Amino acid sequence: MVVDSERFLAIDWGTTNRRAYLLTGDGEVLETCRDDRGVLAVAKDEWPAEIALLRARMGDLPVFAAGMIGSTRGWCNAPYVDCPVDPALLAQHLVWPEAGRTAIVPGVANRDAGAPDVMRGEEVQLLGAVIAGLVPRDGLLCQPGTHSKWAWMNDGRIASFRTAMTGEMFALLRTHSLLADYLDEDVVPGDEFRAGVALAGQHRLLTTLFGERAGGVLGCHSPAAISARVSGLLIGSDVNEQEFAQGTTVHILADPMLGALYGDAIRAAGGVPVIVDSHRAFAAGMASIWRACHE
Amino acid sequence: MVVDSERFLAIDWGTTNRRAYLLTGDGEVLETCRDDRGVLAVAKDEWPAEIALLRARMGDLPVFAAGMIGSTRGWCNAPYVDCPVDPALLAQHLVWPEAGRTAIVPGVANRDAGAPDVMRGEEVQLLGAVIAGLVPRDGLLCQPGTHSKWAWMNDGRIASFRTAMTGEMFALLRTHSLLADYLDEDVVPGDEFRAGVALAGQHRLLTTLFGERAGGVLGCHSPAAISARVSGLLIGSDVNEQEFAQGTTVHILADPMLGALYGDAIRAAGGVPVIVDSHRAFAAGMASIWRACHE
Numbered sequence: 001m002v003v004d005s006e007r008f009l010a011i012d013w014g015t016t017n018r019r020a021y022l023l024t025g026d027g028e029v030l031e032t033c034r035d036d037r038g039v040l041a042v043a044k045d046e047w048p049a050e051i052a053l054l055r056a057r058m059g060d061l062p063v064f065a066a067g068m069i070g071s072t073r074g075w076c077n078a079p080y081v082d083c084p085v086d087p088a089l090l091a092q093h094l095v096w097p098e099a100g101r102t103a104i105v106p107g108v109a110n111r112d113a114g115a116p117d118v119m120r121g122e123e124v125q126l127l128g129a130v131i132a133g134l135v136p137r138d139g140l141l142c143q144p145g146t147h148s149k150w151a152w153m154n155d156g157r158i159a160s161f162r163t164a165m166t167g168e169m170f171a172l173l174r175t176h177s178l179l180a181d182y183l184d185e186d187v188v189p190g191d192e193f194r195a196g197v198a199l200a201g202q203h204r205l206l207t208t209l210f211g212e213r214a215g216g217v218l219g220c221h222s223p224a225a226i227s228a229r230v231s232g233l234l235i236g237s238d239v240n241e242q243e244f245a246q247g248t249t250v251h252i253l254a255d256p257m258l259g260a261l262y263g264d265a266i267r268a269a270g271g272v273p274v275i276v277d278s279h280r281a282f283a284a285g286m287a288s289i290w291r292a293c294h295e
Numbered sequence: 296m297v298v299d300s301e302r303f304l305a306i307d308w309g310t311t312n313r314r315a316y317l318l319t320g321d322g323e324v325l326e327t328c329r330d331d332r333g334v335l336a337v338a339k340d341e342w343p344a345e346i347a348l349l350r351a352r353m354g355d356l357p358v359f360a361a362g363m364i365g366s367t368r369g370w371c372n373a374p375y376v377d378c379p380v381d382p383a384l385l386a387q388h389l390v391w392p393e394a395g396r397t398a399i400v401p402g403v404a405n406r407d408a409g410a411p412d413v414m415r416g417e418e419v420q421l422l423g424a425v426i427a428g429l430v431p432r433d434g435l436l437c438q439p440g441t442h443s444k445w446a447w448m449n450d451g452r453i454a455s456f457r458t459a460m461t462g463e464m465f466a467l468l469r470t471h472s473l474l475a476d477y478l479d480e481d482v483v484p485g486d487e488f489r490a491g492v493a494l495a496g497q498h499r500l501l502t503t504l505f506g507e508r509a510g511g512v513l514g515c516h517s518p519a520a521i522s523a524r525v526s527g528l529l530i531g532s533d534v535n536e537q538e539f540a541q542g543t544t545v546h547i548l549a550d551p552m553l554g555a556l557y558g559d560a561i562r563a564a565g566g567v568p569v570i571v572d573s574h575r576a577f578a579a580g581m582a583s584i585w586r587a588c589h590e
Contacts, residue, residue: 080513109513115502116510147505163509164501165472172467177460204536205500206459206529207410210442214458215411218375218404234501241499 010286013069027287047075066105067121080109084157091292128285135251166238185227196232246270253278305581308364322582342370361400362416375404379452386587423580461533480522491527541565548573
């Protein structure tokens with residue numbers, strides 16, 4: 001575990017995309033690049049070459065990677081660590097496919113038999129948001145996306161979390177369902193999205209989804225309206241399922257557009273949304289894991 | 296609208312399958328056949344030839360068809376009639392692509408702005424179940440399927456109805472989602488299915504669906520168990536969304552296997568399920584429309 005520089009490369013390596021950061025040990029971002037070389041784009045035996053290319057581009061430095069690169073479809077499986085989780089625990093369970101040179105951060109599991117759950121990559125953002133002072137050490141954090149994560153932080157640790165398949169569900173409906181013809185339009189915040197959020201309050205997701213199609217067939221709503229309404233219905237359902245108390249502050253780690261949509265739905269549920277810079281959180285999280293390896 | 300025989304052909308013409316019945320005007324079933332010549336298998340200009348083939352096989356008789364044959368993807372569009380609906384209203388709004396020879400039964404719409412809904416084909420079974428004495432003139436009927444229908448009957452008419460995209464959702468998850476690897480197995484009634492129905496009582500569909508995947512990843516459940524649990528979760532959610540009162544009798548128009556699954560979920564929600572012969576109901580419904588044309 002010898003590292004010989006004060007700089008390193010941190011990679012958020014997802015299924016379809018990756019984002020690489022050139023960082024200092026303090027979490028300062030010197031350079032970033034994003035591309036579509038996600039896990040699915042890299043063949044099983046091409047990982048050393050892939051990492052070498054990245055070093056050639058960004059610097060011949062140690063690499064710390066998180067996300068699906070540590071899954072069975074990635075470079076090598078980094079077994080989940082269990083909640084509660086802090087950066088030191090992640091650092092203890094790094095997997096090193098290239099000794100001292102390239103480390104993979106493990107994912108996190110919630111093995112509660114009543115609500116099993118898993119994450120890979122989001123744990124770095126969650127812990128980093130606390131370390132960077134972007135969120136308090138206790139509270140509720142939300143990471144919208146294909147699989148939206150809701151994490152309850154306790155004294156700066158991930159105490160427990162839940163995942164909803166909100167983004168994947170919208171993609172399934174948009175691509176493969178009988179609703180597909182009505183879901184082509186881009187979704188933006190506004191009255192139609194909020195109408196969908198209000199529909200979520202009826203707690204009839206399977207019925208309301210068909211009702212949106214029927215509303216299209218009968219000419220009640222335009223396709224642009226239905227796209228926004230169905231998005232609001234799904235995001236509103238996701239938010240309602242988390243059952244936070246009225247007045248709860250929810251810190252959202254997301255890009256501005258998706259953050260704005262979740263913010264509207266969280267406000268409708270009586271919460272107080274605060275949008276946080278997820279890239280800064282990731283950099284701070286990776287730097288803290290890096291530092292934990294050097295103490 | 297001249298018809299010159301006491302026998303006729305009644306067809307339940309769906310998207311992917313059809314079922315044809317040789318009936319008397321009293322609704323007696325003399326012969327049936329089922330095949331995969333659904334609406335999607337018939338080109339737009341082949342409908343006369345398709346009907347001629349059917350007559351060559353089953354008898355040169357008048358044809359009454361219901362279902363997706365009356366949609367924009369079928370032979371010709373039969374505009375929806377509005378609730379409340381009885382057989383006489385359907386008979387008044389038949390569309391005749393071959394005058395006096397071939398009639399298409401219109402679908403039914405619920406234009407309530409808060410819950411728009413549509414059906415095509417199910418209306419014949421619903422009304423026929425009353426006419427055949429299989430269900431009372433007032434009560435709640437359920438037709439499970441790709442799009443499950445729940446109809447509230449009032450004095451023998453369809454007063455209102457709701458549709459849930461339960462079967463389509465299971466097919467989307469099984470075919471295209473990240474859960475697909477865990478949903479290969481056939482679903483049968485039993486403890487795992489009932490565990491899924493119980494999960495539906497948490498009212499967290501998007502979260503619980505991801506939890507089933509996480510339970511698979513962490514080895515909490517076998518794929519066979521997950522198939523049954525997810526089916527129970529979806530069917531249980533569908534049943535819960537209808538919010539019928541404790542002790543309500545629900546008549547189910549379905550084949551025995553799907554009827555048994557819905558029966559378990561209805562019992563769990565405090566209802567009393569009764570399974571009804573949907574083919575007999577269809578025959579009785581078509582015969583009543585036929586008779587309404589001859590009075």
